[in-house]
Amino acid sequence: MANKLKVQEQEAIANLYRLGWGIRRIARExxxxxxxxxxxxxxxxxxxxxxVLTEEILxxxxxxxxxxxxxxxxxxxPGSATGQNQxxxxxxPGNTGRKSLCADHAELILAKFEDxxxxxxxxxDLRVEIFFTGSYQSVxxxxxxxxxxxxxxxxxxxVEPGEEVQxxxxxxxxxFQSDGKKRKTWIFRLVLSYSRKAVLRQDTETFLxxxxxxxxxxxxxxxxxxxxxxxxxxxxxxxxxxELNPKxxxxxxxxxxxxxxxxxxxxxxxxxxxxxVAYVKENALAGRKFCSLAEVNLTLAxxxxxxxxxxxxxxxxxxxxQLFAVEKPTLQPLPAxxxxxxxxxxxxxxxxGHVEVEKAFYHVPPEYLRQDVWxxxxxxxxxxxxxxxxxxxxxxxxxxxxxPGKFTNARGIGGGQGSLQANLDYWLRRASELGPCCEGxxxxxxxNRGIGGMRTLMGLVRLIDHHSxxxxxxxxxxxxxxxxxxxxxxxxxxEAKEIQTQIAFxxxxxxxxxxxxxxxxxxxxxxDP
Numbered sequence: 001m002a003n004k005l006k007v008q009e010q011e012a013i014a015n016l017y018r019l020g021w022g023i024r025r026i027a028r029e030x031x032x033x034x035x036x037x038x039x040x041x042x043x044x045x046x047x048x049x050x051x052v053l054t055e056e057i058l059x060x061x062x063x064x065x066x067x068x069x070x071x072x073x074x075x076x077x078p079g080s081a082t083g084q085n086q087x088x089x090x091x092x093p094g095n096t097g098r099k100s101l102c103a104d105h106a107e108l109i110l111a112k113f114e115d116x117x118x119x120x121x122x123x124x125d126l127r128v129e130i131f132f133t134g135s136y137q138s139v140x141x142x143x144x145x146x147x148x149x150x151x152x153x154x155x156x157x158x159v160e161p162g163e164e165v166q167x168x169x170x171x172x173x174x175x176f177q178s179d180g181k182k183r184k185t186w187i188f189r190l191v192l193s194y195s196r197k198a199v200l201r202q203d204t205e206t207f208l209x210x211x212x213x214x215x216x217x218x219x220x221x222x223x224x225x226x227x228x229x230x231x232x233x234x235x236x237x238x239x240x241x242x243e244l245n246p247k248x249x250x251x252x253x254x255x256x257x258x259x260x261x262x263x264x265x266x267x268x269x270x271x272x273x274x275x276x277v278a279y280v281k282e283n284a285l286a287g288r289k290f291c292s293l294a295e296v297n298l299t300l301a302x303x304x305x306x307x308x309x310x311x312x313x314x315x316x317x318x319x320x321x322q323l324f325a326v327e328k329p330t331l332q333p334l335p336a337x338x339x340x341x342x343x344x345x346x347x348x349x350x351x352x353g354h355v356e357v358e359k360a361f362y363h364v365p366p367e368y369l370r371q372d373v374w375x376x377x378x379x380x381x382x383x384x385x386x387x388x389x390x391x392x393x394x395x396x397x398x399x400x401x402x403x404p405g406k407f408t409n410a411r412g413i414g415g416g417q418g419s420l421q422a423n424l425d426y427w428l429r430r431a432s433e434l435g436p437c438c439e440g441x442x443x444x445x446x447x448n449r450g451i452g453g454m455r456t457l458m459g460l461v462r463l464i465d466h467h468s469x470x471x472x473x474x475x476x477x478x479x480x481x482x483x484x485x486x487x488x489x490x491x492x493x494x495e496a497k498e499i500q501t502q503i504a505f506x507x508x509x510x511x512x513x514x515x516x517x518x519x520x521x522x523x524x525x526x527x528d529p
Contacts, residue, residue, distance in 0.1 A: 005032075005040060012127040013040050019133070029136045031120055101134030102142040109142060119143040161327035166191050167211065167227040170277035173285050173296060185296065190214040191276050192222070192327055207233065208251050208341045220331025221255040229261050237264045247341065254339045256332055283307070344376040347384075357382050359404035364397050377401065420451055427457040434461070435469055441476035445485045459487040467494055 005013070009030060016026045023041060027034040102109055105126065112122045123139040126132035132139075172185035188210040207230070215221045229237040236243035242261050252259050284303040290296045309321040347355040349368050354361040357375055362382050364373060374385040374393055381400055385393035399408050424446060431442035442460060445453040463472050475493040482489075 005036065008124050008128045010040060012124055013037055014044050015127060015131060017041050017044065030124065031136075100142060101132070101138055105130060105132065109139070110146065113143055113146050161330040163222060164192075164224045164226055165214070165222045167225060168277050170281065173288065173290050175290055175292060175296075177291060185293065187277065187280060188214075189277050189280060192218070192324065208247065208339060211251070212255075212339055212341075215255060215334060218331060219328060220334060221257050222331060224258045224260050225252070226260055226262060229264050233259070234261050237261065239263050251339050251341070254335055279308075340378075342376045342378040344374065347373055347375050349373060353409065354407060355384065358401075360402040361407045362397070362399045362402070363407070363409035368396065420454075424451060424454045424457075427454055427461065430461050431457050434464060435473040435476075437473035437477040437480065441480045441485075441490075444480060448485050453485065456485070456487045460490065463490070463494070 009032065012030060013026055013032075016029070017023075021029075023034055023037050026032075027037045030037070108126070108130070109122055112125060117125070119140040120136065122143060123132070123136045126134075126139065167188075167190050170187045170189060172187040175183040175185060177183060188207075190211065211225065227233055229242070233245055233248050234242055235245055244259055244261075248259055280300075284300055284307075288299065290299070309319075309324070311320060312318065313320055313323075347357070349355055349364055349371055350361075351369065353363045353366055353369060355364060355373060355375060357377050362375075362384065364384055368386065371386070373396070374387060376383045376385070379401060381398060383395055384397040384399075385395050388394055402408065428442055428446055432439035438460065442457055445456055449456070460472075460476075471494060472490075475490045478493050479485075479490050
């Protein structure tokens with residue numbers, strides 16, 4: 001429990017509980033969870049006799065009615081019978097309310113207020129330090145009145161044309177989709193500080209794409225960008241030297257602009273866009289319902305041209321469109337290309353030759369299996385690199401972005417892409433390229449065996465790795481003649497040592513003598529002289 005509650009909060013819970021407050025009331029007053037208060041109450045040790053006596057006195061004082069004497073509390077509320085004698089500078093004429101419980105501790109509350117403490121913190125300290133019995137609402141009202149009597153000066157900031165834009169996000173209208181579901185949207189608002197010309201976007205890819213789209217709409221960029229300390233832009237807030245996101249720095253260089261975040265917690269530093277977001281909600285979106293982002297965009301684009309640009313601005317007292325015509329020539333020219341806004345990181349190539357990016361899978365050449373690569377990706381494409389020894393990157397593959405769960409080089413049962421029939425047609429085409437006899441036998445296999453013959457065709461294509469084209473074609477010719485559709489029969493024909501050829505002999509030829517002449521010749525040679 002000690003790691004969840006501060007010491008002041010633990011003491012405040014114990015004191016209020018001993019005064020008879022319920023867990024729900026304590027949680028509400030201290031701004032804590034009821035389970036947190038309940039757990040701490042269980043750990044409170046019983047009081048000694050002296051502490052019990054003290055608690056009874058405090059309870060009695062807490063339950064006693066307030067005095068109706070001469071009240072001089074400056075923050076009294078309507079209904080007090082003696083409010084006319086108030087002399088506190090915070091009170092207003094005719095305020096005749098009863099005396100505030102904070103009046104007796106005005107100096108202590110004022111000191112804490114001047115130290116910059118919030119009303120809730122002041123209330124918690126009062127509970128611990130002086131066993132304050134009033135409510136948090138009483139302290140909050142008193143501090144609010146003090147704040148009104150001590151306003152802080154806000155300096156007016158105006159800039160020259162083309163020097164600054166101010167950026168802010170605001171919640172957009174809720175979309176009521178056809179399936180009955182509701183979808184939350186956001187409004188990106190960027191305002192030129194001089195002319196108050198603005199643009200709105202809901203469908204841009206990232207924060208940087210939003211700013212880029214606005215610059216493209218204006219036809220130029222400004223010297224500075226004034227924005228909040230949002231996580232997407234500022235890694236560590238600092239008025240003098242903020243630590244910016246490296247991509248935001250590169251974006252600024254690309255558009256020759258300087259990123260200047262405002263001071264945290266000081267919305268007055270970009271007051272021109274703060275009021276602009278409220279103006280959009282109240283004037284353009286209030287009372288309207290939308291079913292899609294496209295409908296919202298069309299409505300806002302029409303509103304921007306017909307109402308926002310044509311209005312007379314309350315501060316400049318001039319039409320927004322006229323002032324923008326003055327400011328536009330002072331904007332910096334846009335670069336020739338858009339900013340390459342991407343994400344990047346290391347990946348290891350899987351056994352199947354793919355790397356995973358945003359739950360989709362992209363293949364790389366097989367020589368990079370099990371190796372580390374570097375990927376860069378945006379909403380349109382994925383680029384895969386390998387690192388050179390000097391640290392530079394060498395691009396080895398480019399893919400278009402896929403939906404999650406998809407593969408760029410997925411194979412089907414037949415080893416190719418697409419349906420079974422598409423794979424069968426692919427291998428039939430591959431077999432036909434081997435020669436006419438192979439084509440005839442392959443088509444006969446596909447006709448007789450269908451999908452079951454696909455692996456036979458795959459094996460036929462691989463026979464070329466070990467046999468010549470003529471030999472494979474002769475084997476297929478004999479297999480086709482015999483009517484056999486098995487790959488093992490083709491292999492057997494290829495492995496035979498010799499294929500005998502039938503030669504047709506002729507009975508008569510001018511070069512061939514008659515056998516009777518050979519007989520006369522033999523007898524003549526064998527007879528004695």
